[in-house]
Amino acid sequence: MITWLTMVWVALWEDLNAANLLAGLTLAAVLVTLFPLSSPGVAGTLRPVAAAHFVLYFAWKLVEASLVLAWEVVTPRNRINQGIVAVPIQGISDSLTTLVANAISLTPGSLTIEIRRDPTVLYVHVLHLHDIEAVRRDAQYLEVLAIRGFGSARAVDLAEAQLDEADDAAAATGTPDCRGGGGGK
Numbered sequence: 001m002i003t004w005l006t007m008v009w010v011a012l013w014e015d016l017n018a019a020n021l022l023a024g025l026t027l028a029a030v031l032v033t034l035f036p037l038s039s040p041g042v043a044g045t046l047r048p049v050a051a052a053h054f055v056l057y058f059a060w061k062l063v064e065a066s067l068v069l070a071w072e073v074v075t076p077r078n079r080i081n082q083g084i085v086a087v088p089i090q091g092i093s094d095s096l097t098t099l100v101a102n103a104i105s106l107t108p109g110s111l112t113i114e115i116r117r118d119p120t121v122l123y124v125h126v127l128h129l130h131d132i133e134a135v136r137r138d139a140q141y142l143e144v145l146a147i148r149g150f151g152s153a154r155a156v157d158l159a160e161a162q163l164d165e166a167d168d169a170a171a172a173t174g175t176p177d178c179r180g181g182g183g184g185k
Helices: 002-013 018-034 048-074 094-106 132-150 153-173
Strands: 083-088 110-116 121-126
Touching: 002 018, 048 132, 083 132, 094 110, 094 121, 094 132, 121 132, 132 153
Parallel strands: none
Antiparallel strands: 083 121, 110 121
16 A cells, blocks of 8 residues: 555656655555544455445446436436435445445446444445335445455355355345346436
């Protein structure tokens, strides 16, 4: 992290010299010390294949939501059915919660408006709300993908256990499983 922040510092100054390098190193060390990225015991690990799955799923949802929103703009009929959905998530770490909340907000037609803790709940405004449970499944599946791609081994185990429980509950009620996502946006 210190190396990355130093590189950004030098790039912003557009001049690689000893003074900029030293200032960047000093500033990066102070920032990393004052603002650690993760809590003890929940430090993540980058898993490239799982991270790519997260990115591809997010990209697909981005395209899908963009097409729905574009269709809404070009058609004269108003089919907007907006609402706010409370989405309980695991909230394994602040970093992963932020990643999921931002991914939701970057998707056209949805916006994370609030995050509450203990238990962690995202409040998501959805422009095309047709199925509350589908919105929840989509957000929770996005969180599981984020955990698989960037979470600690312990976090991955917890996420998989939660996903299995959700699949069992879905099978008991006859609803689609969480691994398949859903069409709530």
